[in-house]
Amino acid sequence: MIIADPTSTPKPNDGTVKPLRLDGISKHFGGIVAIKRFDLEIEPGEIVALVGDNGAGKSTLVKIISGLYQPTDGEIWLNGERTIFRDASDARTKGVEVVYQDLALVDLQPVYMNLFLGRELRKAPFGTLDRKEMATRTQALVDELDVRIPSAKSTLSDLSGGQRQGIAIARATHWASSLVLMDEPTAALGVAETAKVEETILKLKERGAAVLVVSHNMEQVFRIADRVTVLRRGTQVGTRRVADTSHNELISMITGLAS
């Protein structure tokens, strides 16, 4: 019987408020244990990578934190408060934004509409759409994050895959007050576009966002993450500072084979 898992994140009582704290999260699907007692804390301005083999439980964990699944056991704390998400839009309201793998954007709408979709800005006296203000704020945000697009008024379908993922990240940044979750944000992108999106993710960090990013790409983990936590068949094998680990160590943690 395991009494304490020495490799899991320590739970310091240092009094600082963390954007995210997961405490003993488990998820069972019928008889399948998809996640077993997962612990994690993320600081403001910190990027934590979540790695693991296919079926390790990464997407399940992201879905729990984004309100799509209820954990079977364990606690989610946001900004120091115990939280239960009723559903995905409840999690959004509480400041958790997700950058989806399959781009949750609408192609035929302008960039600014995509940024504000479902939360449009409206103006007095008739509550009509304030397109001008949405475009202005979008332009300011993409400028700040250095996502290069022709204009905030461009139609999304006129942009490249990398530019679109940049917009998806900008949207998450704009609305996230606690945490940004990314499930393989560069999986569908080429090398140059991946580099650009990674720059955008680092800009999020500068702005003080807490980021949890699922990645299959070890080089990417070393380029952008501060810490990395490893799942193997639902079990959290360990969490390391990126500066204190190596490629080989991570691979053996992921596969369970000594290197």
Add this chain to the structure above:
Amino acid sequence: MTITTHVKTGTASDVLRHIDWRQYVVYIGFVVVFAYFAITQAGNFLNTTTLVNIITQAAPITVMAVGAVFVLSVGEIDLSIGSTVALASLGSAVTLQATHQWWLAALAGLAIGAGVGAVNGIFITLVRLPSFLVTLATMGLVAGLAQQATNLQSVPVTNSAFGWLFGGGTLLGIPILIWWTVVIVAIGWHVLRQRSFGAHVLAVGNKSSAAAVSGIRVNRVKMVVFIVSGMAAALAGLLYAGRLAGATYTLGSSDLMSVLAAVIVGGTSLTGGKGSIIGALVGSLFMSMINYGLLLGGLNVAQQLIVRGIIILAAVSLSLRAKKNS
């Protein structure tokens, strides 16, 4: 691992940017056909009576086309509007006979339209059936109800207030049917372009999964759109009943094709996410003008149907071709 650089070719994105040309087809077509009739029919065509007739004849189609822009924009189709015209106009006329209250009659008609729309919406959103099949079924069902309701008998409309409001009235010297056209088009344009609801309709029609994760209640949006479409058809039914001073089960039976043609020629996408209310208005006037011009030119109803069919084919081809390019 292969390294691919995705460079969008200049020509491809230029074409995409100029995809809007499709939206101008109807305006150009309108001007060209207008000029053609003006020249060939001269004084027969170029007079106020003719122009007023073109707009007033088109009024029921225009009203339904505004509803249909929302339906197509949300990525669905409503085949039941023609039958709804008949049932709503009959329901309204019968209510008028019984109560002699024009507003009760109007409410009864609109409630029938809303009811048909709600039934469509429930089967499409809750039972999750394709709108094509649901509204194909309700098209037949509602047509049957309309025939059953008065046993194929026409119902006269003799109430003068009703006749004024939905048919022959004028306000400030302008025919009431033109007012209805202007008001419904203005409301439709405002809601689609200026309100959150319109943006949600377009987003759902473009990619409903993206709309859903953005917090938009997809089913609610679709439900409202189908109710609006049913009510637009009902209002069209009232306009027929007012203009013709009576209701009968054949009203609206050939309107589905005209409405879809007007909307598609007007630049609304058949596959959702893109809609133009002004385009639908011009499309509707365009169809009406063609009917009128062909009538003046001595073509019979059968020949008019053939020409109209050809125009619809051309419009659908343009719409689908543009879609494939994007």
